[in-house]
Amino acid sequence: MSFMERRGSGLRKICHETMAKDNYEDRFLPRFEDKNGFFRVILWDMNYRESDKTDQVTDQVIILLSALGEKELSAVELMEALSLSHRPTFRTNYLNPALESGLIERTIPDKPNSRLQKYRRTR
Numbered sequence: 849m850s851f852m853e854r855r856g857s858g859l860r861k862i863c864h865e866t867m868a869k870d871n872y873e874d875r876f877l878p879r880f881e882d883k884n885g886f887f888r889v890i891l892w893d894m895n896y897r898e899s900d901k902t903d904q905v906t907d908q909v910i911i912l913l914s915a916l917g918e919k920e921l922s923a924v925e926l927m928e929a930l931s932l933s934h935r936p937t938f939r940t941n942y943l944n945p946a947l948e949s950g951l952i953e954r955t956i957p958d959k960p961n962s963r964l965q966k967y968r969r970t971r
Contacts (some may be wrong), residue, residue, distance in 0.1 A: 920966040
């Protein structure tokens with residue numbers, strides 16, 4: 849690439865600096881890709897912890913549980929109660945984590961995609 853002053857000098861520096869960090873693991877080694885005339889560098893956040901993500905999901909699940917209350921509601925009804933319109937975001941951030949943690953359950957467990965499916969609290 850014509851923008852580099854010395855071929856690869858910066859790339860090696862990125863790798864060496866990453867490996868010098870205290871919390872370095874092999875999975876954090878930067879990844880370099882050259883596809884279709886584009887060059888991409890993937891740098892991993894070595895300070896990211898799964899627990900950080902869990903806290904966010906927990907907050908969203910708490911909001912979902914509050915909206916659900918003691919009722920049985922469909923996904924559409926829950927989305928309306930939460931003022932959400934984007935179904936994939938609702939499923940990924942609210943519904944699936946609540947189901948996976950066992951805090952809610954399906955009213956028709958054998959048919960998860962049923963148009964009559966509703967959700968209720970387990971506790």
